[in-house]
Amino acid sequence: QVQLVESGGGLVQPGGSLRLSCAASGPIAASIDAMGWYRQTPGKQRELVATITSGGNTNYADSVKGRFTISRDNAKNTVYLQLNSLKAEDTAVYYCNARPTAATPMLTYWGQGTQVTVSS
Numbered sequence: 001q002v003q004l005v006e007s008g009g010g011l012v013q014p015g016g017s018l019r020l021s022c023a024a025s026g027p028i029a030a031s032i033d034a035m036g037w038y039r040q041t042p043g044k045q046r047e048l049v050a051t052i053t054s055g056g057n058t059n060y061a062d063s064v065k066g067r068f069t070i071s072r073d074n075a076k077n078t079v080y081l082q083l084n085s086l087k088a089e090d091t092a093v094y095y096c097n098a099r100p101t102a103a104t105p106m107l108t109y110w111g112q113g114t115q116v117t118v119s120s
């Protein structure tokens with residue numbers, strides 16, 4: 001079992017910045033292959049924002065490229081998402097995700113979600 005604890009959400013103005021954190025814990029937390037962030041707004045499916053592997057390979061949604069940066073501290077079993085140049089359409093509940101191994105990509109764990117609201 002993997003437990004994911006998120007923090008950092010809040011209310012920011014358009015053009016502002018925010019940093020989200022997600023700490024993984026549990027028996028296999030130190031060996032998680034990939035971690036990432038997804039987001040969901042009312043009436044829409046949860047969508048990928050960014051992912052990062054233990055080796056540092058990253059993947060971003062086109063809508064956030066150049067604005068968001070995902071990073072990872074393997075020693076702390078923590079993944080971060082730096083959100084810059086925020087837009088109103090970035091408003092969503094952001095969920096942390098962990099995929100223990102690529103051998104079983106369907107096996108994932110989710111955090112509770114943290115609300116990001118971009119509004120003036």
